Amino acid sequence: MKKHKRQNSFIALCVAPATLLFFIFMVYPTIDVFRMSFFERGAYSPTENYVGLQNFGVLIKDTRFIVACQNTIFLIVAVTIVTFALALFFAACLTREKVRGNSIFRVVFYIPNILSVVVISGVFSAIYDTKNGLLNSLLSIFSGKAVSVLWKSEELVVISIAIAMVWQAIGYYMVMYMASMSAVPESLYESAGLDGADKLTQFFNITLPLIWTNIRTTLTFFIISTINMAFLFVKAMTSGGPNGASEVVLSFMYGQKDAGLYGYSMAAGVVIFLFSFALSALVNKATEREVLQY
Amino acid sequence: MLKRILSLIISALLITGLFAGCGEKEQMDKKLKVAALSSGYEETMPGMWQEICDAFEKATGIKTELTLEKNLEDVIGASMQGGDYPDVVLLATGREAGLTEQLIKDKNLTELTDVLDMTIPGENVKVKDKLSGGFTESVATNPYGDGKTYLMPMFYSPCGLFYNKGLFKEKGWEVPETWDEMWALGEKAKAENIALFTYPTTGYFDSFFFSLMYAVGGPEFFDKVTNYEKGVWETEEGKTFIDIVTKLASYTNKKTPSQANDQDFSKNQLMVMQNEALFMPNGTWVVGEMADAVAADGFEWGMTALPAVAAGGDSYAYTWMEQIWVPKGAKNQKDAKTFISYMYSDEAAGIFAKRNAVQPIKDVSKLLSEDNKLFYSVYENGAKAAIGNFAAYKSVAGLGNPADYFFAPINSLVSGNITKEQYVNDIIKATDKMRENLINK
Numbered sequence: 001m002k003k004h005k006r007q008n009s010f011i012a013l014c015v016a017p018a019t020l021l022f023f024i025f026m027v028y029p030t031i032d033v034f035r036m037s038f039f040e041r042g043a044y045s046p047t048e049n050y051v052g053l054q055n056f057g058v059l060i061k062d063t064r065f066i067v068a069c070q071n072t073i074f075l076i077v078a079v080t081i082v083t084f085a086l087a088l089f090f091a092a093c094l095t096r097e098k099v100r101g102n103s104i105f106r107v108v109f110y111i112p113n114i115l116s117v118v119v120i121s122g123v124f125s126a127i128y129d130t131k132n133g134l135l136n137s138l139l140s141i142f143s144g145k146a147v148s149v150l151w152k153s154e155e156l157v158v159i160s161i162a163i164a165m166v167w168q169a170i171g172y173y174m175v176m177y178m179a180s181m182s183a184v185p186e187s188l189y190e191s192a193g194l195d196g197a198d199k200l201t202q203f204f205n206i207t208l209p210l211i212w213t214n215i216r217t218t219l220t221f222f223i224i225s226t227i228n229m230a231f232l233f234v235k236a237m238t239s240g241g242p243n244g245a246s247e248v249v250l251s252f253m254y255g256q257k258d259a260g261l262y263g264y265s266m267a268a269g270v271v272i273f274l275f276s277f278a279l280s281a282l283v284n285k286a287t288e289r290e291v292l293q294y
Numbered sequence: 295m296l297k298r299i300l301s302l303i304i305s306a307l308l309i310t311g312l313f314a315g316c317g318e319k320e321q322m323d324k325k326l327k328v329a330a331l332s333s334g335y336e337e338t339m340p341g342m343w344q345e346i347c348d349a350f351e352k353a354t355g356i357k358t359e360l361t362l363e364k365n366l367e368d369v370i371g372a373s374m375q376g377g378d379y380p381d382v383v384l385l386a387t388g389r390e391a392g393l394t395e396q397l398i399k400d401k402n403l404t405e406l407t408d409v410l411d412m413t414i415p416g417e418n419v420k421v422k423d424k425l426s427g428g429f430t431e432s433v434a435t436n437p438y439g440d441g442k443t444y445l446m447p448m449f450y451s452p453c454g455l456f457y458n459k460g461l462f463k464e465k466g467w468e469v470p471e472t473w474d475e476m477w478a479l480g481e482k483a484k485a486e487n488i489a490l491f492t493y494p495t496t497g498y499f500d501s502f503f504f505s506l507m508y509a510v511g512g513p514e515f516f517d518k519v520t521n522y523e524k525g526v527w528e529t530e531e532g533k534t535f536i537d538i539v540t541k542l543a544s545y546t547n548k549k550t551p552s553q554a555n556d557q558d559f560s561k562n563q564l565m566v567m568q569n570e571a572l573f574m575p576n577g578t579w580v581v582g583e584m585a586d587a588v589a590a591d592g593f594e595w596g597m598t599a600l601p602a603v604a605a606g607g608d609s610y611a612y613t614w615m616e617q618i619w620v621p622k623g624a625k626n627q628k629d630a631k632t633f634i635s636y637m638y639s640d641e642a643a644g645i646f647a648k649r650n651a652v653q654p655i656k657d658v659s660k661l662l663s664e665d666n667k668l669f670y671s672v673y674e675n676g677a678k679a680a681i682g683n684f685a686a687y688k689s690v691a692g693l694g695n696p697a698d699y700f701f702a703p704i705n706s707l708v709s710g711n712i713t714k715e716q717y718v719n720d721i722i723k724a725t726d727k728m729r730e731n732l733i734n735k
Contacts, residue, residue, distance in 0.1 A: 125557050130552065150549060152555070153552040153709060154706065236557065237557055238555045239390075242706070243703055243705040244698075259689055260396040
């Protein structure tokens with residue numbers, strides 16, 4: 001009995017530092033974000049006025065915030081679907097097929113993930129260049145006339161950011177899917193092959209169901225990381241321009257802080273927090289399946 | 295027993311460590327904490343601010359501790375939120391993070407009017423007698439319009455329209471003196487596939503707009519616009535102003551908006567150097583910034599003031615100026631003021647001038663390099679100096695900065711996504727709110 005008690009207190013002692021740090025640096029600031037969203041104050045002024053829900057009332061009517069929300073949702077949906085599809089496709093190719101230079105491809109796909117966003121934005125600044133850019137030059141070759149698409153113009157800027165984000169994310173998710181795909185027993189494919197199932201049927205009926213748990217986890221990753229990464233990409237590639245066309249919710253929030261509206265910026269933070277929480281829960285619920293054993 | 299001794303030793307060590315930390319902190323408090331933005335001047339020839347601090351210590355015996363960062367807001371901002379303030383800060387208004395503006399809005403700056411009457415260390419001159427005229431009379435230094443100075447002027451640089459002198463010589467074009475000549479030139483250039491205008495980012499329109507306000511309606515119109523006066527956009531001057539801006543947008547290189555961001559702005563600057571556009575608003579720093587870029591044959595920098603509205607009218611060149619200030623929370627305010635007064639000494643101005651940073655003091659032209667003399671002579675060639683800024687108003691949720699309404703939509707004007715009417719209506723709606731929240735009504 002005594003030994004048990006001592007063990008418990010030892011465990012408590014061991015987890016105490018981490019718990020303490022978690023509360024100081026995660027829980028307390030999060031609660032403080034909610035508290036501050038009811039106040040109006042500058043970032044550097046010690047005085048704050050209680051304004052109740054006024055910040056939220058203004059926020060839902062702020063056209064800049066609405067544009068930022070639209071862009072964020074577009075990026076979450078588009079980047080997730082495209083990355084997801086491509087990563088699965090490449091992962092299946094590299095694990096199931098005997099591709100020459102298999103490991104080289106794996107490295108090549110993974111490289112963008114270790115590059116810093118600033119480097120990526122530099123790379124894409126060259127790719128999207130109107131006059132000598134890679135993309136416009138390629139299009140010019142195929143169309144036979146000089147093409148000068150303005151990739152960072154108001155109409156195309158969000159798509160251009162999405163392309164860069166997909167390019168950056170594919171490698172990471174591909175490696176994750178490859179890990180779980182290689183754990184699927186070879187015998188399943190063999191017997192399916194004997195039954196006359198083609199590669200596509202095998203993929204949808206064997207591979208996909210068996211790595212489903214992994215896919216569910218990565219979907220939550222997608223949502224959270226897209227919200228975060230979108231901010232970094234926008235900050236580095238376009239600074240939210242032209243005329244706010246590529247603003248996303250986090251860059252909106254950041255900009256409000258610079259405009260001296262700390263409370264307002266926190267209100268935006270609360271909305272983002274609740275939104276990403278709800279979306280993750282929703283996705284988690286919608287993708288619930290019976291876990292298959294093999 | 296051994297354990298107990300060991301733990302005693304450890305705790306003793308920890309405690310002394312704590313106190314050692316305190317001692318250090320106390321000593322740091324005695325030093326004058328100087329925070330300065332590491333801008334182009336410092337980057338081209340590092341060591342400028344260290345040299346200044348060393349010279350200041352020699353002249354006054356006051357020790358300094360220098361914080362020098364490119365992203366100064368991120369570095370001092372965090373500690374300021376924690377209540378730890380630098381004593382003296384060189385950081386101009388008009389930067390993206392807007393730290394200086396926020397302190398102005400919250401009235402968190404120390405009044406510096408008495409610095410004007412201080413004697414410059416090592417010289418027998420008062421600061422106000424050494425400063426060039428007009429530098430401490432605008433909102434840029436007296437943000438509340440009550441004649442009290444809260445920010446002191448530092449490095450100044452004339453801003454205007456930059457162009458390729460070589461191209462004008464080659465084509466036999468004249469630099470336009472009125473806007474009508476400007477549009478005529480625009481047509482001529484269009485025939486040669488050259489756009490009349492470009493801009494690095496819309497942020498560069500500040501100098502352009504202020505000069506244009508002066509050119510259109512003199513100081514009265516400037517005051518009306520920067521104080522968000524009601525009905526100003528229905529006046530004749532207001533309409534002329536908007537007409538010029540929208541017409542210029544239609545003459546702007548179509549590629550400009552997609553490159554008008556912090557990543558690609560130099561591509562827009564390159565347009566002028568490679569004869570894809572004739573003019574861009576900029577400051578003298580652009581010469582150093584683009585020194586390594588490949589320009590068209592025969593390229594040579596030229597700078598002109600903004601054209602006059604009518605023949606014989608006044609032309610203006612905006613004076614861009616940085617500011618030095620003391621936060622209210624600074625502990626060492628007396629020494630901070632001494633430090634600021636030292637900024638106007640011949641010694642300090644000489645150190646700055648080596649990097650082409652020009653102080654607003656009398657006889658500074660003697661210290662200028664040949665290149666710079668050319669730019670700074672714009673005022674001697676008939677252009678008037680435009681100085682000032684938008685008046686400060688209380689931050690209101692949902693209401694952005696003047697730049698969001700005046701400058702940023704120009705990107706959309708150029709690409710044709712908004713009309714002139716939408717542009718003006720948004721300005722009128724926003725300025726109505728700004729006027730209601732003016733700090734000094």
